[in-house]
Amino acid sequence: xxxxxxxxxxxxxxxxxxxxxxxxxxxxxxxxxxxxxxxxxxxxxxxxxxxxxxxxxxxxxxxxxxxxxxxxxxxxxxxxxxxxxxxxxxxxxxxxxxxxxxxxxxxxxxxxxxxxxxxxxxxxxxxxxxxxxxxxxxxxxxxxxxxxxxxxxxxxxxxxxxxxxxxxxxxxxxxxxxxxxxxxxxxxxxxxxxxxxxxxxxxxxxxxxxxxxxxxxxxxxxxxxxxxxxxxxxx
Numbered sequence: 001x002x003x004x005x006x007x008x009x010x011x012x013x014x015x016x017x018x019x020x021x022x023x024x025x026x027x028x029x030x031x032x033x034x035x036x037x038x039x040x041x042x043x044x045x046x047x048x049x050x051x052x053x054x055x056x057x058x059x060x061x062x063x064x065x066x067x068x069x070x071x072x073x074x075x076x077x078x079x080x081x082x083x084x085x086x087x088x089x090x091x092x093x094x095x096x097x098x099x100x101x102x103x104x105x106x107x108x109x110x111x112x113x114x115x116x117x118x119x120x121x122x123x124x125x126x127x128x129x130x131x132x133x134x135x136x137x138x139x140x141x142x143x144x145x146x147x148x149x150x151x152x153x154x155x156x157x158x159x160x161x162x163x164x165x166x167x168x169x170x171x172x173x174x175x176x177x178x179x180x181x182x183x184x185x186x187x188x189x190x191x192x193x194x195x196x197x198x199x200x201x202x203x204x205x206x207x208x209x210x211x212x213x214x215x216x217x218x219x220x221x222x223x224x225x226x227x228x229x230x231x232x233x234x235x
Contacts, residue, residue, distance in 0.1 A: 005079035006078060006079070007077035007078075007100050007101035008103070008104060009104060010078065010101050011121055011123075013057075015204045016057050016078075016081065017078055018204070019204045020081060022200050022204050023058070023204065024058065025197050025201060026190075026204075029201065030190060030225070031186075031225075031227075032191050035186050035187075036186055036188065036229060037064065039184055039186060039229060040231075043231055044143035044233070045068075046065060046068055046069045049070055049114055050070055050072075050113045050114070051071070051072045051073070051112070051114045052072075052073050052074075052075065052114070052115045052116070052137065053065065053074045053075070053115075054102050054105070054116070054117040054121060055076060055077070055102065055120025056074030056075060056076050056085055056097065057078075057081050057085065057120075058081050058085050059076075059089055059097060061116065062074050062085065062088065062097070063088070063089065063095075065116070066089070066092045066094050069094065069114075070094065071095075071096075072094060072096070073107065073112075074095070075098050075099075075100045075101070075102070075107075076097065076098075076099065076100075077099070077100065082097050082098070085097045102120070102121040102122070102127070102129075102130035103129035103130050103132075109136055110136075110138070111139070112137045112139065112142055113139055113142045114142065114145070115137075115138060115142070115143070115144040116145050117145070117146050119149070122146040124176065125172075131179060134234070135234060138234045140234065140235060141233060141234070141235075142233070143232065144231065144234065145229060145230070145231050146176075146229075146231070147228070147229055147230075148172075148230070150169070150185060150228045152169050152170075153185070153187075154226035155218070155223045155225075156223050156224065156225040157225075157226050159206065159214055159223075162206075163205075163210045180232055181230045181231060181232040182230070182232065183228055183229070183230055184231065185226065185227075185229075186226070186227040186228075187225075187226055188227055189224055190222050191221070193221065194221060195220070195221050198220075198221045202214055202215055
């Protein structure tokens, strides 16, 4: 029997679904210098425009977008997380959070100028239904951004490959190129305030044996982290 709390087509995200409070710590630790946001704004500013955040989780990025966008819609397939996101933005009049999935967006045709998806759904082959939905909801000239791990570089990338040995980053790159998307490579960091918070996040992001190995070999409260920013402007 289908879980009524999950929108159709939802891809499980055990890290945030099972540990939202720890994932909040992780969100605060990623890219503190703001390189990802700065690059997106240079490619497609959202000042006064209508922005969609797919897989918005607990709504961590919604206030950031709402500070400049005309309107912001967060779509989240996990009902409990969507409820947390609604509480987070309850005082922001230009933000709405909807329960839904990337492959069945609860939005009208040609209603969005900018789309953001960060570590959510759009992981390469298999996300074609979501791409079709993007083409439907984006206005002509609208831009979509997908942020994902770059498993070919960085210390974090080596951990990612260790945890997912069958992951083929070159196949993912070829997929996005065939779809007409452009890749921007970003060097950033995970930077935590304490070793304890670093350890708690490693433990929700990796299988236990991999996490134990990482924590045994890696010292400190952070790590270098390579990111792919995939983007496309729709005609």
